[in-house]
Amino acid sequence: MKAGAEMTDTIAAVATPPGEGGIGIVRLSGPGAEEILLRLFCPAGKPGRLESHRLYYGHVKDGAVTVDEGMAVVMRAPRSYTREDVAELQLHGGQAVLQTALRLCLREGARLAEPGEFTRRAFENGRIDLAQAEAVMALISARSEQARQAAVRQLEGGASAFIREAADELYRIQAAVAACIDYPEEVSEEEALADVQPRLAALSQHLEEAADEKAARILQNGLQVALCGRPNVGKSSLLNAVLREDRAIVTPVAGTTRDIVTGETILGGCLVRLTDTAGVRDTEDTVERLGVERAKKAMREADLLLLVLDASQQLTEEDRLLLEECAGQDAVILLNKGDLPQTVFAEDVSGYGLRVMNISASRPETLAPLRALLAEKARCADSLALTQPRHVEAARRAAAHLRSAAEAMNTAVDLCSVDLLAAQSALAEITGDAVEERLLDRVFEEFCVGK
Ligand SMILES: Nc1nc2c(ncn2[C@@H]2O[C@H](COP(=O)(O)OP(=O)(O)OP(=O)(O)O)[C@@H](O)[C@H]2O)c(=O)[nH]1
Ligand SMILES: [Mg+2]
Structure with missing residues (x-):
């Protein structure tokens, strides 16, 4: 203190x-x-x-x-x-x-x-x-229904129960190792290895599955979605339509958006952060070029890319380059301007292995499937045992120690003890069963006064 x-x-x-x-x-x-x-x-x-x-x-x-x-x-x-x-x-x-x-x-x-x-x-x-104490703050700062539900589960002891079960299994493993070291005539090294190594592997996998960094981040900060495409295809119009507000400037001039424009919305109880970007093209204009660089950065950082194409116009070289960039990533192709006579069809872009949706930013009723998809992608907490970044980090550390304990056992059984202890103390950090004052100071510093 x-x-x-x-x-x-x-x-x-x-x-x-x-x-x-x-x-x-x-x-x-x-x-x-x-x-x-x-x-x-x-x-x-x-x-x-x-x-x-x-x-x-x-x-x-x-x-x-x-x-x-x-x-x-x-x-x-x-x-x-x-x-x-x-x-x-x-x-x-x-x-x-x-x-x-x-x-x-x-x-x-x-x-x-x-x-x-x-x-x-x-x-x-x-x-x-400690995990429940942090849940109080998570509950206060929850911005979506999904985040609120996860915080309540943690407050009711969900994360703590998960960690204590893992810690109990680890104690049982430590006991088995100790038996082999202390009574070598009763338990042979081979028996101990055959029993303990698969259990260590299972436990570290169990912890790693629960410590999903990406899902925990999406829960806290929302799903990061970047709208990308060449100029004038309707990215800013789409941003405004999904947010249902007049956020970004829309004009018929190609190269309207120069900087990053972001907005948040709740879809199906989950937080979604949309980023509108400058239309990607080769340009001599200094400001626009900087905008394109920012667009590329936003594309790299996004959890999901929405590649917007103008379905009323022939595909251009820029469209094809972007399609290639998006292929292999978590991306969806949006054929926009579906209210106009169509030139590009889903079949024309089916070779990139991406999902294709026909929409029109100027007809909000066509956006329902896109909204449903975003909500589905942003939903991540249903089966997540650990949702706080601090818990995820500690659980991953515990899992890494368990893996190296299993490895060390190949040389000699007693070599795993140090790693098992380190794993046990990483788990204890989550629930606060044995933690240093400094860690407590850091956790509670995040709180507001009066809570
Ligand atoms: N008919 C029709 N026009 C659209 C649709 N979506 C956008 N537009 C028009 O297309 C033009 C460009 O729209 P923006 O939303 O500014 O396009 P952008 O992709 O953000 O363009 P940059 O910022 O220049 O990259 C505007 O005149 C819009 O009104 C649509 O679904 N149907
Ligand atoms: Mg724009």
């Missing part, structure tokens, strides 16, 4: 976001929570000691001066978010009101909470493990 932060003191923070709102909450946690609350909050009817988990109407007072009227609740340990005594004030949600109430809490003996400190206390007091 950081210098100055003591779990025995009482912390306070505004728990609701800055700005104006109907209600704002000031939160206290620690042994002095109730006492501090009662020094500034006067419940109507003077009930004496407050009942736990009951809401009281009253006034916040600075001496004789009223600061605001509102409600207060005390939640005594251990039945609270932090498992400590918690008190909350629900006041009018203006900054002056909330900051004044917070200042009074600090004057009466509370300390300003650090980011994530309430959740850190819930973790330190054993109410939740």
